[in-house]
Amino acid sequence: MATQAPPPYQRIVAEIRRRITTGELPAGARVPSTRQIAKEWNVALATAAKALTALSQAGLVRAQPRVGTVVAGRRPPAEPDSTDTGEFTRDRIVRAAIDIADEHGLAALSMRGVAAKLGVATMSPYRYVNGKEALIELMADAAFGDESYPEQPPDGWRARLELGLRMLWRLFRKHPWLAQFNPLTRPLPLANQLAHAEWAMKAMDGHGLDPTTMMNLHVLGYSYVHGIAVNLEREAHAEATTGLSDEQWMDTQASALAAIVESGAAPTFAKTVRALDDGYDLRLDDLFEFGLQPLLDGFAVIIEGGH
Known part of the structure; x- marks a missing residue:
């Protein structure tokens, strides 16, 4: 039986990952935009956007205001680390999830993506959070607490x-x-x-x-x-x-x-x-x-x- 070819967005992710890990795209360098990816790989814009989302979830790229999508500051390994470093907490998981949702929306959030962003094994976050639904509640509570009111309120x-x-x-x-x-x-x-x-x-x-x-x-x-x-x-x-x-x-x-x-x-x-x-x-x-x-x-x- 012939092996099924991976989805187009995965092939794009693999190629851009290669460019990053080999140094062809160094830290801070702009990665191809959605339109450039669509043109280079002859795919729909939605497919190109999905590839960029996957790269961001993996911690390979990040959005930089007024610049575009750039290679993340730390060059990641060719594949996500398969071992749990043990150096993360529930708060770090929540903040990583907030970063993903801020950049790509709530629909792009997954426990797998959070683990990839933190560089830990896929199941590691489950030791701290029961699942995606529970994670979103923790995210919302943390986000609502990102601003604080003055101790002395204004008059009236x-x-x-x-x-x-x-x-x-x-x-x-x-x-x-x-x-x-x-x-x-x-x-x-x-x-x-x-x-x-x-x-x-x-x-x-x-x-x-x-x-x-x-x-x-x-x-x-x-x-x-x-x-x-x-x-x-x-x-x-x-x-x-x-x-x-x-x-x-x-x-x-x-x-x-x-x-x-x-x-x-x-x-x-x-x-x-x-x-x-x-x-x-x-x-x-x-x-x-x-x-x-x-x-x-x-x-x-x-x-x-x-x-």
Whole structure:
């Protein structure tokens, strides 16, 4: 029986690994981009992105802001170490997993990938964490604890609540996968996440609000931040799999959008689009800022009105 050829992405990984381990690609050198891989190996962009994800999980490459994907600082062995060094803890496992999720998204996370990143045997992390689901909970708790509030809060409920919402946005920005975790209707009692709830509720306490209203306002504020942040990882994933920035992707939709505008089916939409002289750039940071003060204005009606 003929041996089945490995998937294309594995052949790409093997070749780039060879270039790294032989020194052809030294530490800090840029590795081929998604588009370059797709062209050199004649594969789809999604396959190229999968190869880069596998290389990152193996600790061979890392993303460097404003540069691209580069060879990791330490040249790794040709294959992951098959022995457990014993020099790692649960915290190191969690932080390695966070690094993978930050760079490639939660879908790219695996216990095998974490072990490869740490250079230990595949089953070693299981001695510290029961499995991927338990690992993600530990990751989320650690990520929510990456920012701390000042010991002396600002004056006034509004300033304090605004600080809390901005803190959540920074955390989701830092860890885009975090917004994909834990459905709103099924919250998990994570200590570090509850610290954010405590901050928000303490800001509203003492204004005559009943418990249900306080809880509703907290959930509404969290949902505002979360509802925008949930698009952060989706945006990164879409760019990685298509090789197109948001602007480039919108360019591919220009003719379809023009057809909708000219169809007469949505006259108000068409009028608005035509009035946008420079087009419309949907930036998530700008959207967060645009809605934050109106949201707090609405809170003020309830909090300061004492209902």
